[in-house]
Amino acid sequence: MNVPHSIARRCLAAALAIAVAACGGDGSNQPGPPASLEVVAGSGQSAVVTNFVSIAPSVRVRDANGNALSGIVVRYSVQSGGGTVTGDSARTDVNGVAPSGSWRLGGTLGAQTLRAAAQGASVTITATATSGPPAVVVPVSPQSSAALVAASVTPVPSVEIRDGFGNALAGVPVTFTVTLGGGTVTGGSATTDGGGRAAVGSWTLGSAAGLNRIIARAGGASLIFEAQALGAAPVAASAESPTAQNGFLRYMVPKLPRIKLVDGFGNPSPGIPVTFAIVGGGDAVLTGTNTVTDAVGIATPSDWRMGVAATSTVEATIGGGFGLPKVTFTATGTTSPFLIDIRFVTPMIPDLRDAFAEAGLRWMGIITADIPDVPVTIPSSACGFVATGPVNETVDDLVIFAQVTFIDGPGNVLGRAGPCVRRTTTRLTTIGGMEFEEADLINLKVSNRLIPVITHEIGHLLGIIKDTWVDRGLISDAGSADPIFTGTEANAIWPSFTISHIGRLVPLHNADGAGSADSHWRESVLENELMTPFVEASGVFMPLSRLTIASLADLGYMVDMNKADPFLTNISFPTDMSIRYPGFLLNEQLYPAKYEVDPVGRLKPIN
Ligand SMILES: [Zn+2]
Helix, strand or coil, X not given: CCCCHHHHHHHHHHHHHCCCCCCCCCCCCCCCCEEEEEEEECCCEEEECCCECCCCCEEEEEECCCCECCCCEEEEEEEECCCEXXXXXXXXXXXXXXXXXXXXXXXXXXXXXXEEEECCEEEEEEEEEECCCEEEEEECCXXXXXXXXXXXXXXXXXXXXXXXXXXXXXXCEEEEEEEECCCEEECCEEECCCCCEEECCEEECCCCCEEEEEEEXXXXXXXXXEEEEECCCCCEEEECCCCEEEEECCCECCCCCCEEEECCCCCECCCCEEEEEEECCCCCEEECCEEECCCCCEECCCEEXXXXXXEEEEEEEECCCCCCCCEEEEEEEECCCCCEEEEEXXXXXXXXXXXXXXXXXXXXXXXXXXXCCEEEEECCCCCCCCCCCCEEEEECCEEEEEEEECCCCCCXXXXXXXXXXXXXXXXXXXXXXXXXXHHHHHHHHHCCCHHHHHHHHHHHHHCCCHHHHHHCCCEECCCCCCCEECCHHHHHHHHHCCCCCCCCCCEECCCCCCCCCXXXXXXXXXXXXXXXXXXXXXXXXXXXXXXHHHHHHHHCCCECHHHCCCCCCCCCCCCCHHHCCCCEECCEEECCCCEEECCCCCEEECC
C-alpha cells in the first residue's frame, strides 16, 4: 500500500475500529474513489488445464487513503489463458471485499490471468495451468515399416505423449514391449523429454518372416508399431519338383520345374529373379522363362513340353548376384501310343497346369493304340465356346483346347466341354474344347478334387457323351426315365461289379438336365465312379473303373483294362441326392461336335 506514513498512522486506529469507514486525507472521514484492489483469496493457485481453480478469486477495494470501500462494483474478466469466469460482476461487502463466482482455466499450459477492476483501479490474479494425465500416444516415427528378418528397424519407433488437451507431457514413463513376431527391444523403459517425446533404444525383428509388432504404453494410453520382417538374402536353392522325370514325347513334362529359395533362417525369399532355360539342344519348348520367386519363395516357368528329342534339360539360374548354383531338371520321354495334346488358351497357374498334365496322362495310360491321324483345318472361332486358334495340321490323336475363365463365379456352372471336330465313321474326337470356371477350379484344388474333375471332362471329349453314343448306336432310350448304354464290352464288365441293380444295363443318368442325363453313368447306381455326374465329397475316391474303360473299347479304342482303379462299392452314400453334399452336381454344359472330318481332311458341318 502506497500511503504516506503520517496519514496511515493517523487512520490506523479508525480503520481497525470501523472497517467500513473511510479515512479521508483531509480528516473528513469521507471515502474517496477506488484507488487500489488487493487479492484477498485465490492468488497463486494451480489446476489442471480446463479445470476450476479450487478457490474462487476475491479482491478488496480501497480508496487512496486505504479505506476499504463497500458497495463498489468489481468486474472480473479473463485476461489470458482462455478460461472462463462466473460471477464476473460483484459488489463489495462491508469489508470492501467482492468475490468472483468461479474461475475455470483455459487449455493453455502455464500462467493464466484474471483481471479484477473497479472504476479506474485493477489487479491481476495469476494461476498456473498444469497438464493432465497421459491420454494420447502420438507416433513420431512411421507406424509401419519393414526390415529384413533379425535386423533392426530404422528409424526406431518414437512417440510423443500428450494429455487429453494436446499438451506434450515431459517426464512421463513410456514402455515399449514386443507383442508379435518374437523380436527384441533395448531401452524398453523410457521417459519423455522436455518436448514430451521418447523413443525405444532399438527394435530387432524376429528371425521368421512375417509381421512383427511392439506396443508403446504411457499411463492408460498406447500405440502399436508394426514391421514386416522380410526374408533375407537367399542362401540356398532347392528343387521343389523332381529333378529327373519320365514323360511322353510331344506332351507336357508331368511336373513343372519348381525352385525354392530360402534365407539363412529357412524363410522363403520372395521377389528374387529366376531364369529358366532349356540347355543342351533338343526341341522341347519352355514358356514363361523369366520369373521371380513368389511369396513362398518359389519360381516356376509356365510350361515345359517335350518335342521328339528323347531328353530335355532345363536349367534354373538364380539372379540377384547371390552366387547360388544353378539347379538342373531333366525329362526323359518315350512315345505314347495315344497322344492327347492339351493346349492352353489362357495362362494356367502351375498347379492347374500340372493337374491338366496328370489328367491327360491318366487316359494316355489307358488307351494303348494310335487312332488314325487326320488333317484338320478350321478357323479360330469354329468351336464356339472355346477359342481354338486357327488349326491347320494333322491331328494325332486328340487335340484339346483348354481355358480357365470367369463363367459365373463360384458354384453353378463349373465348366463347358465338348468335341468340336470328330472323325467320320468312328465319330472319335480330333479337336475338342474345355472351359472351366476359375473360382470352381481353385476350390476343387483346395479340396483335392481337381484332377478327377479334369479327368472326367477329358473323358467326355474322348467320346463318353450322349451325341457320340447315339450316333454310334451305343445308347437306348436317351431322354427317357431309363436310358441305358448298350455297348457289349461295358455290359460284359457289369457282372464283375458287386452292384445290386434291378433293371436294364448299363444304367445311364436320367435326371439333372441336358448336361447330366444320358452322358454319365447313373449316379444312384454307380455312386462314386468318375463318370457319374456328381463330384463326391472331399476325400471320397472317384475311381475310373473298368466300366468306363470298357465303354472306350465299345467306341473302338484299344484299352488296357488293368489300368482301371479298383471300384469299391461298399462306400455308404446318402440315397437322397439332394443331401449328398459336400459332393455336388458337376453342372457341366456339354456341347455336341460341330464338324466331322474325313481321312483326307474334308470338313463337313454336322446338321
Ligand atoms: Zn460330365
